[in-house]
Structure formats: C-alpha cells, structure tokens
Amino acid sequence: MLDKYRLYDAEDFLQDDWFRQSLEGNNPAATQYWDNWLKVYPEKEAEVLRAKALFEAFKTDHGSLTQEEINTTIDRTLERVAGIKRESEFPERPLFAWRWLSYVASVMLISGMAIYFVKDNKIGTKITTVKTQPPAMGWVKEENVGQHPRLVKLPEGSKVTLEPGAILTYPTNFNKYERRTFLRGNAFFDVAKDPDKPFFVVGETVITRVLGTSFWIRDDPDHQKIAVIVKSGKVAVSARHGSGQNLTSDAVFLTPNQMAVFSPETEQLTRELVEKPVVISTSASLSASYEDVPIIRILKELEDAYGVKITYDAEVLKNCQISASFANETFFEKLESICLSVRASFREENGQIIIDSKGCNY
Template identity: 35%
Template sequence: MDYRAYQVEDFLFDESFRQWTSGTSAQATAFWEQWLVQHPDRVHVVRQAQEMIRVLNNHYRDDATDDRLASELQRLMNNAAERRDSESVTPIVPLLQRTPFWRWVAAAVLVFTIGISGWFYINISHKAAATSYANLTKITPVQLQEKINNGAKAVNLILGDGSVVILQPKSRLSYPRQFAGANRTVYLNGEAFFDVVKNPASPFLIYANQTVTKVLGTSFLVRAFDGEKDVTVAVRTGRVSVYKQQEFERAQQLGIRRIQGIVLTPNQQMIFNLEANRLTKALVEKPAALMPSVGTQEQVFEDAPVAKVLTAFERTYGIKILFNEADLSACLVNLMFTNETLLERLDVVCQTIGASYEVHDGQIVINSKGCK
C-alpha cells in the first residue's frame, strides 16, 4: 500500500490509521509512528486527518446514529459555507442517512480541510512566535548581552561562570554578564558548541527553538536555527537532558520535578522535529572516542572473546552495546584496529562471526546466533 499518495479522506478510511489515532492498537501505533518518521513531508496531512478523527470521535461518542451524524454534518457544512461566503450548500442529508459513518465523514473533510489547515497554521505559528529567540530574550526579567556571529568563522566566548561557547556563523547567543539565581540560562538562535563548567547547584539551561537543554556540566552541540524544521542536540561528554519547552515550563510552574524528556550520553543525539512535535534519540553520525588519543591508538585482540571486544568498544566510545553474552561465549576473534571508526569496527566484528547489528534509541544491538 502506497500511503504516500494518501489525502486526508484516505487516511480516514484506513482502519489501522484510525486505531493509531484512537490509541486502540499497539501494532498500528508502532507502524504509523515509524512511517511518519520515514515520511516527514506527510506530517501536515496526517495531522489534519488525526484532528478530524479526534473531533468526530469526541463529538459523536454518545449519539452516533446515522440520522444524528447526518444532521450534525449538514449543520457544520452550512456553517463552514457561510464562513466562506459560499452561495449555497447542496443538501446531503438524504444521501448520508444510509451511508456508513467513515464513508460520509470524508465529505466533512472536504469542507473542514481549509478550516483545519488554518487552525494548525495559527496555533503552530503562535507557538513558534511565543517560543522564538526574539520573544524569549525580550520578556526575560534578567538583563542580557548578545553576541552575534556574522563572520565566516566560529567565535569563542567565555561566559561569566567560565563555560566556553563556540558560536558558529549566522548564529547569536544572549546571556547575562554574570549568572545569578537557581539556573544559568542562555538563549540560542543558530548553532553552538558548549563546554559547560560543572555546578550541580545551578543547572545550565539553553533555550533554543521550542526546546530546553539542561546540563550540570558537560560538552555538547546545539543546532537550532529559526526556519529549520529540526533542532539537534549532540553530546560529546557527560549527560544532557532535552525537553520540549512548553512541557518544561509547565512542570516548573507546577513544581513537578520529574518530567518527560530525553537523556543523552556521549555520542548520542536528540532530534526534535517541529512539525511532528516529536523528540527522537539516535547515535551521532560519527561516534568519537571519549579520549581522542585512545581512539587513534591501535586496538589489538588475540584469541579474544567477542564479548571482551564489544565491552572495550563501550568503554572507548561511551555507547551502550547490547548483546547476549551466552550466545557469543564460543566466539573468539583475532583482530587489529587502527584508525577505523566505531561503526567500521563493528562491521568487521560482525562479518567475522556472522552477526549483524542495528542502532536503536541511541544504542547498538548485536544480533547473533552464536559460533560453533
């Protein structure tokens, strides 16, 4: 089935799509969430269809007779037509009275698509404006100074607490001359690498394009340009927590200490898709050794258990590698690595023992049937 050609009404007719939207099928949920990640260009249409399904489900939950549905649909269509100053609306009640629910809902979609599109545009635009760099730096009660990099090379900054920021071209950062209070808060529009001085008593917060990155002391990169659909946070060392800004601020207002976000460790990254409003965790494109000098040194394994090799990779790159030690207990290898990347080293190990690996949620999973 080629879902890429689906329009709003097509999604409404699809049973698994309705199950996903209604939360009644784990299998449907897994399929559609994965499909949406693979086809981000269809997010807008999918969100329209989901909103229609939720509205109609809620509205007709207790009285979903054909007569009731047809009557309500006619009323909504008439109202929509009046709002568009349409000349007239052709009565459709007789046609709909014997039509199954999900078949005639498509007619409503044709009427509401413009309205729903407008609703999404207004709400998303309002949200983006309220959480924009310009708005946040304007409403903060703390006096800020701003560094703008209009040059062609990165610029180094040293903040009041000693933290170092490497600000990339076409980027700007607003920050107080001296940090005070419970948090060390800065505002970013663009891309910057942060090397934050550790201070458990005063977390470091970076507000960037509808996200908040919270750290105690570590080094990491944030990319959040206005106009780009994704925000990226990639960790080099330490531990970083990333939240959606609205959820973070709501938790702060309510005094909630534990809120849902994404925790990143070395060589992991978070990608926040603004259109889908979804945080996802993955490995960085090129995992680097925690100590660069170690990563460039030779690693030699003679008659070594594969489990020992994988554990050595974990220590070198700080990435969790999941495997069944019992399955690999009979696997011995003779390998030498010099300048290979982590993924290249994993390729060699897996080819040697007839295994494979996959990257899931920022971790590496080894699939193997063992060695004879």
C-alpha cells in the first residue's frame, strides 16, 4: 500500500507536524521513525534534506515573531527557493557535501532576509494579510454572469471553468515564485504543471495549493459545506484563518478520489472519499470476473485501480477466497459485494477504506 509520505516534496515535509517534531529534537519517537523511514525510501533523501535545510535556515533568532508570522515566513522562503534546481540523485559524498553547504548558505541568506523584513521592518501584518478583494490595478477579474459554465484561460496555460455566479481574480502577470488566484463561488481548475511555481487558489474559507493537477472547488448554496475535490494530481488544502492567504500547519493533502470538506459551523477540515470514486489507473489489472480468487488479491486490484487505500488485516483474510463478477457496479458496490461474501464489513475513515473481518476459518 502507498505510504503518503512517498508523495511528499520538501515543502510538504516542512509543513508536516510529525516531520517537524523530528527536526526540533524533542521527540525521540519522531526522530527514530524518520530515520527508519528513510532506510525504506532512500530515493526521498534529496527532498528530506531540502526540508532540513529550510528548517535549519529558519532557526535564526525569531523569538518575538508570532506563530502566524513564522508560518508565513516559511511559506515565503519556500516560494523564494522554488527556483533552485531539485536533485533526485546525488553523486559521491565529497561533491555532495560542497553542493549541500552551498545550498544551505543560499537558503539561510534568503530566510534571513525574509525574517528581517518581518521582524525588523515591522511589516508582518502586511505579509500575513490580504484585502477582501485584491487591488484593482494589475489584476484581471473574471465573472460568470451567465447561466452556463464559462471557460477562462490563464496566461500560463491553466484553465478554469467558472460556474454561474463565480468570480475569479488573478494578476495580469504571475510573479516568478508563484501563481496566486482568488475565487468566490464554484469552479473547476485544470492547472498547467510547473514544479517551480506553485498554484494557489485563495477562497473565502479555504486555501488550495497545487503544482499541476485538476480539481473542483464547490460551495453549497447555504455555505454550510465547502469541498475541494481532486480529479488528478496532488492537492494541499487548509482552512483560511482570518485574512491570511498561506497554507497553515493543519493542511490536508489529497490525491484523486479524495476531497477536503470544510464546515463553517465547526471550522473543521476533514478528508473524505468522493461519493463515486472512478478508476484512475488504466494500467491496473481490474478483472470483471473472479473464480475462487483470494480476497486479498481483489482488494489490491481495487486499491491500484481507484487509488484508494484499503486497510485490512492480511493475516485474518489470508484464507478467504471468493467468486464474483462485476459489470457496472460502483467502487462502493464492489466493496459491499466482496465484504458480504466473507461476512466482513467496511467503513470510510480519513479518506481511506478500513475492512473489519473475523476471517474465513469457519
């Protein structure tokens, strides 16, 4: 099964509380976990080291900064170093050491500048807040006043389909660090991939960050439920606190067939599966018919085809075999049929499926 951390880049690691605890050095369990994790996934060393560099660079004197200012400075630092070339593999250690020192030095300089502007120039409020509407000068405002969806093409190639009543605002020219837009209402985003320039959608209650992907942002008529629904790629979503426009430490990371739902009443953001998950992997081998096949194999095929994590006790289910045929059943209908055949049950929790079973030794 896919470990979510395998999808993380340096920015994601830095925003993960469990990872940051290992860097702060006050949680031995977290430190041990990440040491062991890197042994299993050594290919992620480059991103982990980038995250550590950013963290160490930021550990200058900032005792008088508020937590919001700290989070904002991290965001700004990440945006400024986005253009630095990411290396997925490193040559021999001596050469790596020189590159590493050079990289840390450049990041520390950038981070120091960011902290200076927040702390010494006393403009933390300016950095961490935005007006309800972006300034009129240098911005484009697109509003769908019609009765049908309207397609808007952004300068860098992204496409946004605005539903009736939706308003999208974006700069005439994106800066070299990011692509930031503002949305009111419902829309579908098909974002052009650009690893060096993350794409932000700042809504009235949630903030969404992607590199290149497609997703919906939906707000029900009564504003009782706001959802970000992923079609492809990876998306990070956090609640918008006050007038802030950056992701916070409680961000939720989503993959296809998942959505983040924000409740204004409870001010809670939760990860859920979409109502009708669709097949996202054309290479996955999902059969239409099974004859005396181990249930574990079928569950693995479902997991691969739909990209939905399915958790179960392999030891309990190891003796379970079933025969089944599927035609046009939905993901959940298939799961229900499989579970009924072995007297098991399933539930959805935090965007994944958990199967409960007593096994087939009866």
